Amino acid sequence: CILFSRVGSLRTKKRNRLQWSGSKNYYVPPFVVLATSENADQSQQIWMPDTFFQNEKEARRHLIDKPNVLIRIHKDGSILYSVRLSLVLSCPMSLEFYPLDRQNCLIDLASYAYTTQDIKYEWKATNPVQQKDGLRQSLPSFELQDVVTKYCTSKTNTGEYSCLRTQMVLRREFSYYLLQLYIPSFMLVIVSWVSFWLDKDSVPARVTLGVTTLLTMTTQSSGINAKLPPVSYTKAIDVWIGVCLAFIFGALLEFALVNYAARKDMTNCGQRMVRCFATVPYPNSGVCGYLHIPLRYSCTYPDKKPLEFPEQLAAQSPVRWVWQNE
Numbered sequence: 176c177i178l179f180s181r182v183g184s185l186r187t188k189k190r191n192r193l194q195w196s197g198s199k200n201y202y203v204p205p206f207v208v209l210a211t212s213e214n215a216d217q218s219q220q221i222w223m224p225d226t227f228f229q230n231e232k233e234a235r236r237h238l239i240d241k242p243n244v245l246i247r248i249h250k251d252g253s254i255l256y257s258v259r260l261s262l263v264l265s266c267p268m269s270l271e272f273y274p275l276d277r278q279n280c281l282i283d284l285a286s287y288a289y290t291t292q293d294i295k296y297e298w299k300a301t302n303p304v305q306q307k308d309g310l311r312q313s314l315p316s317f318e319l320q321d322v323v324t325k326y327c328t329s330k331t332n333t334g335e336y337s338c339l340r341t342q343m344v345l346r347r348e349f350s351y352y353l354l355q356l357y358i359p360s361f362m363l364v365i366v367s368w369v370s371f372w373l374d375k376d377s378v379p380a381r382v383t384l385g386v387t388t389l390l391t392m393t394t395q396s397s398g399i400n401a402k403l404p405p406v407s408y409t410k411a412i413d414v415w416i417g418v419c420l421a422f423i424f425g426a427l428l429e430f431a432l433v434n435y436a437a438r439k440d441m442t443n444c445g446q447r448m449v450r451c452f453a454t455v456p457y458p459n460s461g462v463c464g465y466l467h468i469p470l471r472y473s474c475t476y477p478d479k480k481p482l483e484f485p486e487q488l489a490a491q492s493p494v495r496w497v498w499q500n501e
Contacts, residue, residue, distance in 0.1 A: 221246065223256060224294050229283035229338070233263035270403065273410045274352040278317070282341040283327055290334035297339075298324050304341060317345040356399060356412070360419045363388050363395075367426040375433050385427030392420055 228234065236258065237243040243259035266280035286294045304322050327338040367388040370381040396416045403410075 221248075221254065225287045225289065226284060227287050228262060228264070229285055230265040230281060231262055232265055235261050237261065270406055270410050271408060273403070273412055274347050274349060274356075275411060276347055277320075278345045278347070280343045280345060282343070283338055284341075285327070285329070285336050285338035289336075291328065291337045292334075294337055296326075296337040298326075314345070315348070316351070317347055320344045320346050352412075356395070357415070360392060360395060360416065363392050364419050364422050367423040370426055370430055375430070375437060378434065381430045382427075385423070385430065389420070389423050389427060392416070392423055396420070 237260070245255070245257040247255040247257075249255070262282075264280065264282060266278065268276075268278050270276060284296065286296070303324050306319075306322065310319065321344040323342040323344070325340040325342060327340040329336055329338055367385060370384050373381050373384075375381075399412060399416070
């Protein structure tokens with residue numbers, strides 16, 4: 176069985192306990208013999224399986240201040256071997272739904288040289304995996320939802336090898352990303368909408384507001400992706416950031432189009448007004464004043480509705496959340 180005491184970022188501390196029968200290999204006294212850290216050298220006199228972790232990247236035993244080893248020989252010849260280990264394990268992650276993702280990290284325990292004809296690993300019938308109190312709080316970024324025991328017996332050119340698998344189901348904590356990413360990015364989009372209430376002739380104010388929010392959103396996106404490994408596929412967080420950037424850039428582009436169209440319309444209007452005064456021989460008769468009224472109204476260009484962008488963002492948000500939670 177396995178006792179987990181702490182789980183870190185791809186790191187785990189555990190007590191590995193193996194129990195087997197060895198009465199045929201040596202004399203068993205009619206009483207229980209305990210071998211602890213005080214006399215750990217006795218483990219060299221007992222046959223033990225060559226157990227190793229298949230997805231291990233780094234491992235070490237705890238030797239302070241004595242080797243953390245327990246060997247217990249029972250009267251019936253069964254042997255209990257317990258050792259405290261710190262492991263760094265390989266855990267490939269799929270980040271399509273990041274930061275609303277769930278990850279499955281595996282711990283594969285097998286024999287290196289002995290085939291199933293020599294050794295067959297089996298999980299303990301009751302409570303095979305034990306968790307120390309406070310284990311679920313040792314992961315600040317994940318929540319340990321479940322621990323599942325399986326078998327992973329493998330066949331190679333040299334034979335069939337027995338294997339035990341522990342699967343840890345981890346769910347990423349969303350509260351951190353809600354406070355650090357989603358709320359700030361949503362507020363940046365709302366700030367970019369302030370330009371819709373500004374006069375279209377306030378060019379410096381609207382340009383400064385649009386460019387500042389666009390650069391801030393880009394910086395925030397770079398900061399989030401800097402914490403992740405580069406992947407070739409699109410993540411859920413990329414979709415959210417892309418939508419926010421599109422709305423901010425759309426607000427800036429809308430002002431540019433409105434300003435350009437207004438200036439172009441003003442130029443055309445001025446040219447028509449000049450032609451008007453040039454063709455009417457009697458300006459005091461009021462005819463040109465009659466023509467001047469509609470020309471002034473034609474010089475205005477309708478700005479984007481201030482509430483049109485919020486309505487579009489509110490319409491796409493439920494679709495995105497449903498897709499991410501499927």
